[in-house]
Amino acid sequence: MQTADLIWMNGEFVAWEDAKVHVLTHALHYGTGVFEGERCYDTERGPAIFRHDEHLERLERSAKLYYMDMPFSREQLREATHELIARNGFRSCYIRPLVYRGHGPMGLNPLENPVEAIIACWEWGAYLGEEGKKNGIRARVSSWRRISDDSLQPLSKASGQYLNSVLAKIEAQKSGYEEAILLDDNGHVCEGTGENIYVIRDGVIATPCVTNSILWGINRMSIIQIANDLGYEVVERDVARAELPLADEVFLSGTAAELTPMREVDDMPIGDGKPGPITRAIQEVFEDALHGRSERYAHWLDVVPIPAQT
Numbered sequence: 001m002q003t004a005d006l007i008w009m010n011g012e013f014v015a016w017e018d019a020k021v022h023v024l025t026h027a028l029h030y031g032t033g034v035f036e037g038e039r040c041y042d043t044e045r046g047p048a049i050f051r052h053d054e055h056l057e058r059l060e061r062s063a064k065l066y067y068m069d070m071p072f073s074r075e076q077l078r079e080a081t082h083e084l085i086a087r088n089g090f091r092s093c094y095i096r097p098l099v100y101r102g103h104g105p106m107g108l109n110p111l112e113n114p115v116e117a118i119i120a121c122w123e124w125g126a127y128l129g130e131e132g133k134k135n136g137i138r139a140r141v142s143s144w145r146r147i148s149d150d151s152l153q154p155l156s157k158a159s160g161q162y163l164n165s166v167l168a169k170i171e172a173q174k175s176g177y178e179e180a181i182l183l184d185d186n187g188h189v190c191e192g193t194g195e196n197i198y199v200i201r202d203g204v205i206a207t208p209c210v211t212n213s214i215l216w217g218i219n220r221m222s223i224i225q226i227a228n229d230l231g232y233e234v235v236e237r238d239v240a241r242a243e244l245p246l247a248d249e250v251f252l253s254g255t256a257a258e259l260t261p262m263r264e265v266d267d268m269p270i271g272d273g274k275p276g277p278i279t280r281a282i283q284e285v286f287e288d289a290l291h292g293r294s295e296r297y298a299h300w301l302d303v304v305p306i307p308a309q310t
């Protein structure tokens with residue numbers, strides 16, 4: 001179980017074991033929350049949060065799509081996150097801000113329920129494993145389709161929507177795979193349960209676009225930038241299911257999984273069954289950017305001020 005000393009709750013720092021909500025919290029019943037997943041890396045300049053501003057901006061956009069007014073400004077959340085990391089004494093950690101409808105009237109119209117906010121952080125290794133990042137993972141195409149904007153808000157990182165990822169993840173793991181790839185409601189490739197996806201053939205990188213029900217990944221933005229800077233062509237377009245096993249290389253990106261290559265899909269090897277050269281080239285630059293070893297992308301890191309010891 002991951003822990004930390006403190007959690008930030010509605011403007012206060014509280015002990016991990018005291019960070020509690022009422023059982024009639026609206027979000028607990030109806031999934032009415034929005035959240036972020038961010039990572040703080042131990043860099044030479046100090047602990048630093050990767051693309052912090054972009055994550056806080058997406059949190060606001062996610063909230064807007066569910067008619068939630070943010071109870072704290074972006075700057076307040078940014079400062080609270082800094083202080084939380086410093087007070088927990090972390091050099092590197094995963095960060096989870098959550099904005100949710102609290103205890104109030106029960107029923108499906110949540111507009112009278114308070115909007116509350118917490119930020120938690122804990123130490124968390126690579127989501128699909130260090131071995132997966134190095135040698136690639138095995139995935140299957142899920143029998144579950146990714147939620148579509150006919151019924152929900154794929155561009156919102158909303159709590160209730162993750163039941164879709166939960167079902168796909170359970171199915172994949174029960175059948176012996178590390179990850180599930182979901183198709184969109186038109187049968188095009190969409191994404192993993194918590195990652196965007198990239199398919200490489202003949203030197204061109206294709207990735208599903210915003211009209212394929214993806215979550216607009218912050219790392220996706222960074223990967224596209226890095227790939228372009230390395231001189232690769234990146235095309236945002238519909239990707240057919242069969243392009244996965246027929247690709248030279250496939251990889252995934254997300255805050256939790258970072259850049260993880262895929263070596264197999266539906267029991268078919270991708271390329272020669274090992275991470276390929278373009279994946280490796282992008283992964284190397286991306287890892288340098290995350291860990292503060294890249295001058296070019298240094299502006300993507302928000303350094304956490306650590307008060308001097310007295």
Ligand SMILES: Cc1ncc(COP(=O)(O)O)c(C=O)c1O
Pocket residue numbers: 037165191192193194195196214215216217218219220253254255256
């Ligand atoms: C469903 C889903 N898709 C894609 C991503 C990748 O997004 P990001 O790169 O912002 O972490 C995530 C993770 O947040 C996710 O949960």
